[in-house]
Amino acid sequence: MTQAQSPRGGDPDRFRMGPTRVSTLVVAALAAAALAWLLVSAFYYDVVPSLPWLPVITLAGLAVLEAYAALNTRNRIERRPGRDPVNPLLVARFVVLAKASALAGAIFLGFYAGITGWLFIEDTNAAIEDRPAAIAGLVAALALVAAALWLERSCRVPEQEDDEDRAGADRENRPGQR
Numbered sequence: 417m418t419q420a421q422s423p424r425g426g427d428p429d430r431f432r433m434g435p436t437r438v439s440t441l442v443v444a445a446l447a448a449a450a451l452a453w454l455l456v457s458a459f460y461y462d463v464v465p466s467l468p469w470l471p472v473i474t475l476a477g478l479a480v481l482e483a484y485a486a487l488n489t490r491n492r493i494e495r496r497p498g499r500d501p502v503n504p505l506l507v508a509r510f511v512v513l514a515k516a517s518a519l520a521g522a523i524f525l526g527f528y529a530g531i532t533g534w535l536f537i538e539d540t541n542a543a544i545e546d547r548p549a550a551i552a553g554l555v556a557a558l559a560l561v562a563a564a565l566w567l568e569r570s571c572r573v574p575e576q577e578d579d580e581d582r583a584g585a586d587r588e589n590r591p592g593q594r
Contacts, residue, residue: 433511436518436568441561444519445526452530460534466542467531467549475524475556479563482517485510486567493573507571514568521560528553 489510492502532550535543 433515436515436565441518441522444522445529448523448526449530449533450526452527453534456531456534460538461542467546467553469549469552471524472549472553472556475521475553475560478517479521479556479559482514482560482563482567486563486570489567490570493570510567511571514564514571517564518561518568521557521564525554525557525561528557 489502489507492499493507495501528550532547532554535547535550
């Protein structure tokens with residue numbers, strides 16, 4: 417079989433994981449916002465109790481932990497003084513965590529945006545009392561998305577052009593090779 421006829425496909429980079437696309441996060445947030453708006457407008461007074469604060473605290477806590485991991489990982493990858501070398505498997509796990517957290521944060525961001533938008537249209541006491549939790553959830557979800565994208569970016573290995581240039585120059589300067 418030739419490469420074009422192989423059942424696995426011809427492109428070896430087809431299954432390669434790339435950076436999170438902002439467009440994916442925007443589409444997920446918009447879909448979640450539309451769904452939240454529809455659900456809240458249909459069931460707010462019938463089923464939904466006041467908005468809880470626990471998801472807000474959880475999102476904010478995850479954002480803080482991922483921001484710390486991003487800072488620590490970047491310093492370890494760059495081999496800053498006083499930092500241990502980074503375990504490559506840990507970096508791979510952080511990348512997966514960052515990608516999942518960015519998508520989950522975008523979904524929560526859209527959900528809280530839809531709820532917040534609807535709550536600002538309603539002038540009832542229940543809606544006014546739920547606004548602080550909705551705004552805090554919106555901010556916490558945004559912080560989670562930002563921290564997750566920062567963690568994902570921190571896991572990249574910095575390009576070392578100087579080392580490649582030096583290796584090429586050493587090969588050119590070797591005697592006996594032309």
